[in-house]
Structure formats: structure tokens, C-alpha cells
Amino acid sequence: MRRGAVVLAVVLVLLHLTIRVGFGVGAGAPDFMLLALLLIARELPLAAATATGLALGLLEDALAVLSFGTTGLTFALIGAVGAATRDVFLGDSPWFGFMYVFLGKIARDVLHWLLVGPGLREPFVRSVVLEGGIAATYVAVVGAVLFTVTGLRWDAPGARR
Amino acid sequence: MAAYSSPEPASGGLGRQIWGTILVLLAAGAIFSMPPVVQERLASVLRNSVLAPFIGLNTAIIDTRTRAVETDRLRAVADSLTLELQGRTTLDEENRRLRDLLVLRDRLPTRWIAAEASRPGFQASAGIFYLDVGTADGIRERAPVVTREGLAGVVRGQAQAGGSQAEGMDWSHPEFAASAMSEDGLISGIVESRRGAFREQDELVLLGTEYNTLLDSGTVIVTSGLGGVFPRGIPIGEIAGILVESSAGGDARTLDEQRGFERNYTVTPYVDPAEMTLVLVERADSREQVLGTGYRPGPSSAMDSADDLSAAWPPDERMRAFERAELVPVWRDSLRMLRDSIARLVGDPPDTVPPSGGSP
Numbered sequence: 001m002r003r004g005a006v007v008l009a010v011v012l013v014l015l016h017l018t019i020r021v022g023f024g025v026g027a028g029a030p031d032f033m034l035l036a037l038l039l040i041a042r043e044l045p046l047a048a049a050t051a052t053g054l055a056l057g058l059l060e061d062a063l064a065v066l067s068f069g070t071t072g073l074t075f076a077l078i079g080a081v082g083a084a085t086r087d088v089f090l091g092d093s094p095w096f097g098f099m100y101v102f103l104g105k106i107a108r109d110v111l112h113w114l115l116v117g118p119g120l121r122e123p124f125v126r127s128v129v130l131e132g133g134i135a136a137t138y139v140a141v142v143g144a145v146l147f148t149v150t151g152l153r154w155d156a157p158g159a160r161r
Numbered sequence: 162m163a164a165y166s167s168p169e170p171a172s173g174g175l176g177r178q179i180w181g182t183i184l185v186l187l188a189a190g191a192i193f194s195m196p197p198v199v200q201e202r203l204a205s206v207l208r209n210s211v212l213a214p215f216i217g218l219n220t221a222i223i224d225t226r227t228r229a230v231e232t233d234r235l236r237a238v239a240d241s242l243t244l245e246l247q248g249r250t251t252l253d254e255e256n257r258r259l260r261d262l263l264v265l266r267d268r269l270p271t272r273w274i275a276a277e278a279s280r281p282g283f284q285a286s287a288g289i290f291y292l293d294v295g296t297a298d299g300i301r302e303r304a305p306v307v308t309r310e311g312l313a314g315v316v317r318g319q320a321q322a323g324g325s326q327a328e329g330m331d332w333s334h335p336e337f338a339a340s341a342m343s344e345d346g347l348i349s350g351i352v353e354s355r356r357g358a359f360r361e362q363d364e365l366v367l368l369g370t371e372y373n374t375l376l377d378s379g380t381v382i383v384t385s386g387l388g389g390v391f392p393r394g395i396p397i398g399e400i401a402g403i404l405v406e407s408s409a410g411g412d413a414r415t416l417d418e419q420r421g422f423e424r425n426y427t428v429t430p431y432v433d434p435a436e437m438t439l440v441l442v443e444r445a446d447s448r449e450q451v452l453g454t455g456y457r458p459g460p461s462s463a464m465d466s467a468d469d470l471s472a473a474w475p476p477d478e479r480m481r482a483f484e485r486a487e488l489v490p491v492w493r494d495s496l497r498m499l500r501d502s503i504a505r506l507v508g509d510p511p512d513t514v515p516p517s518g519g520s521p
Contacts, residue, residue, distance in 0.1 A: 047181025054189045
């Protein structure tokens with residue numbers, strides 16, 4: 001586990017809470033929480049990544065009026081899958097980083113849409129395909145820029161076996 | 162820190178990871194399926210612990226925005242109030258003049274009646290005004306015209322054939338003159354109008370006072386009652402200084418130097434002709450008749466015979482109209498203070514001067 005990745009993940013979580021919760025900026029800010037989870041998931045063991053996802057998801061759920069636990073379960077699944085990708089993808093390509101975050105965001109929106117109650121769902125095409133696609137591209141670009149700037153790579157040393 | 166690598170399946174570590182993941186996912190599912198009351202309790206714990214700083218920051222930002230909006234709203238209210246008050250300035254001014262007139266009316270004998278003064282508005286009629294009362298109301302020629310501030314002018318004659326209007330001249334008219342004296346009655350003379358380079362520079366001069374006595378600046382000059390035109394005790398103005406005039410040779414000499422026996426002064430009048438809109442004018446009393454009309458006054462009161470009117474203008478009320486007006490709008494000062502408070506709240510410098518003290 002790289003210390004720089006852990007520090008960056010903590011910073012991303014704090015950034016997410018500061019911008020989205022503290023400053024009240026909504027979708028204008030990228031989903032730094034998911035970015036942090038996707039980053040740390042490739043650094044932690046499978047169970048730990050899942051637990052981290054659950055913890056981060058519950059933080060988001062605590063701010064939602066309804067559907068508590070939805071994001072927790074969603075993030076736990078993403079954390080588990082993210083950790084599993086370490087043994088499947090080497091992650092030494094920039095395109096992997098982009099697609100990893102992009103698909104992670106899409107998966108987050110789809111899972112959330114499925115888990116949330118029918119009464120709270122918004123139209124799938126609008127919320128997942130259109131808005132979710134834009135948001136996924138947004139956070140993937142931000143992630144690519146962030147990792148280029150910080151010098152971190154998606155291929156954790158432990159994954160290169 | 163050692164890098165993580167996935168455990169080998171044969172080591173048994175993978176099995177622990179999988180079971181651990183399953184347990185975490187089951188826990189997530191259990192939380193997801195909890196009753197809403199329990200979920201809300203758990204969410205409340207998180208909000209009051211980990212998320213408290215961020216929620217506090219959000220609350221502070223919202224409060225700041227709300228205050229900004231409230232400040233804007235208050236400023237809008239203050240601006241609209243100011244606008245409304247500015248629109249009421251004319252009404253307020255007229256109200257003040259009417260109030261002054263009522264006060265003076267109660268202090269003067271009953272033969273003094275209220276009138277509205279209007280000006281012709283062309284240059285040749287400078288110093289002339291018309292009253293909406295005339296000989297039909299008992300107004301005689303050379304009747305004094307006064308305001309709350311003091312002597313304003315005198316009636317010159319009839320303005321309309323029907324006797325419903327009278328023509329008067331204020332103190333700035335070249336023909337205006339009044340016998341005057343210092344308030345203590347020791348020094349007397351004649352007050353005349355003296356034209357300035359501009360109408361705003363018109364002034365009164367007190368002529369013919371004794372050379373051996375000297376009046377200080379600020380000495381109040383009132384009518385002396387001599388000559389039978391103006392009753393005694395009507396304030397005219399205050400001594401501004403000794404009158405200095407240039408001779409033909411260009412050297413500055415006082416008039417008394419030119420004449421050798423008199424000391425003359427410039428007088429700052431109490432009444433501003435431009436503000437003279439509501440006045441009191443003296444009606445003919447029982448000893449007089451209005452010539453050319455059938456007017457016959459009724460029996461006069463005991464005060465009608467009094468010739469000294471100084472009691473109508475107490476010493477502490479001798480001031481110009483604008484000085485009195487500054488004492489009236491205390492409520493306007495309050496509004497000004499409100500505007501200043503709002504300006505300070507948003508960091509702008511106050512755009513008004515501090516309110517002056519005093520009361521009407």
C-alpha cells in the first residue's frame with residue numbers, strides 16, 4: 001500500500017465533504033468520494049476495501065434524507081470490485097485509469113438507481129445515462145488530471161506480480 | 162509501508178478475504194434494510210460526529226448568505242423609505258410652516274390674519290409678493306407682514322380691483338424701510354434694503370445709529386414702533402458687522418466717516434424671502450378704516466391695543482427658518498442612523514453626517 005495514495009484518498013474525501021457539504025456545491029463538483037474509493041480500493045485487501053466503501057458510503061448516506069444505506073451498499077460493492085480489478089488489470093495504461101473511474105462512476109449510479117426505492121427513482125435515461133454519463137466523464141477527466149499532477153499511477157506495486 | 166499483494170488461494174488468505182468481504186456486504190445490506198428510525202439514529206450519530214465540521218461550515222455559509230440577503234432587503238427598505246420621505250419633503254415643509262404660523266397666530270392679537278404669499282416670478286417684480294387677502298379682508302396699505310421668524314415685509318396696496326388680493330414688498334425691495342432699534346431699545350435707526358451683486362447678496366443695513374455707541378455682532382434688531390407702520394418688537398435680524406462702503410476715490414470708508422455723525426451696520430435678516438409662503442398680515446384695527454371699502458372691523462380685544470409684540474417672538478426662538486427646520490426632523494435622523502448602521506454592516510462608509518442634537 002502506497003502512503004501517497006492513502007494521503008491522496010484522505011485529501012479527496014475531505015475535499016468532497018468540504019466542497020459538497022460545507023460549501024453546498026452540488027453536481028458542480030466532481031465525485032471526489034468515489035474517486036478516493038476507487039483509488040484506495042486498489043491499495044487495500046478485498047475485505048478492507050469493501051469495508052472502506054461501506055464507511056464512505058454511510059458518510060454520504062448520513063446527509064441524505066431518505067434511502068439511508070443505499071450509498072453504503074453501493075460503495076461497498078464498488079470497493080470490492082475495485083479491489084478485485086487489481087488482480088485482473090495491471091493498470092499501467094492511462095486509458096485504464098480513465099475507464100476505471102468512468103465505469104466506476106457509471107456502476108455507482110446504476111447500483112444506486114437499482115437500490116433506491118421506486119418512489120425515489122428518477123428516470124433512468126436522464127439520471128444514469130445522460131447526467132450519469134456526463135458526471136462519469138467529468139470525474140474521470142479530473143481523476144486523470146489529478147493522477148498526472150500527483151505522479152501516482154493506478155498500478156499499485158503489489159499488483160505487479 | 163509494504164505494498165499489498167493479493168494472497169495466494171492456497172494460503173487460505175484469499176478465503177478469509179472473501180469471507181470478510183461477504184460479512185461486510187451483509188452488514189451493508191443489514192444497514193440498508195434497517196427500519197427508518199434506526200437508520201435515522203445512525204445517520205444522526207454520523208452527522209453529529211464526523212460530519213459536524215462540514216455541516217457547521219455549510220450552516221455558517223448559509224447564515225452569511227442569509228445575512229447578505231437580509232442586508233440587501235433592509236437596504237432596499239431604507240432606500241424606499243428615504244425615497245418616500247424625499248417625496249414628502251414638500252408636504253413636510255408646508256406642514257412646518259403651517260405649524261409655525263399657528264404658533265405665531267396664537268401669540269399675536271386677533272387682528273392678525275393668515276395669508277398665502279405668492280410671487281409674480283419675473284425679474285422686474287423682485288421683492289414684490291401678492292397676498293390672497295386684500296382690502297375686503299380689512300388689509301390696509303402699509304400693513305406689516307410677518308412670519309414665525311420675524312418681519313417679512315409690508316403691504317403696498319391693492320392688487321385686484323375686487324380687493325381680494327394685496328400687493329406687498331419684502332425687505333429686499335429697494336423701497337423697504339423700517340424704523341428699528343436694538344433689542345434693549347438703547348440704539349435706534351432706520352433699516353433699509355441694500356442690493357447686492359446678486360439677489361442672494363441682498364442685505365439689510367441699519368442706518369443712522371449714534372456714533373458713540375457700538376453694537377456687537379449678533380445683536381438682535383427689532384422694529385421700534387416709530388413711524389406708525391410697524392408695531393414695536395418684531396424681530397428684523399442680527400447685526401452682522403459695521404457697514405463699509407467705497408468712496409469714489411476707491412478708499413474704504415464707513416458711512417459715518419462720510420457723514421461724520423452716524424454709525425451704520427449690516428444686518429442679517431431672519432426672514433428669507435424665498436421661503437416666505439405663509440405669512441400673517443395685520444388687519445386694520447378699530448382706530449383705522451380701510452379706505453375705499455365698506456369694511457368695518459368688529460370690536461377689538463384687549464391685546465389689539467398692545468403696541469409691543471416682542472412677546473410673540475421669545476428670545477430663544479429667534480432663528481432663521483432653516484435653523485428651526487433642522488430641529489424638527491428628529492425622526493429623519495433616526496432613519497439616517499439606520500442607513501448608517503446598514504452601511505457599516507456591509508462595510509460601506511456612512512453616506513450621511515451624524516445627526517444633530519436638539520428638539521423643536
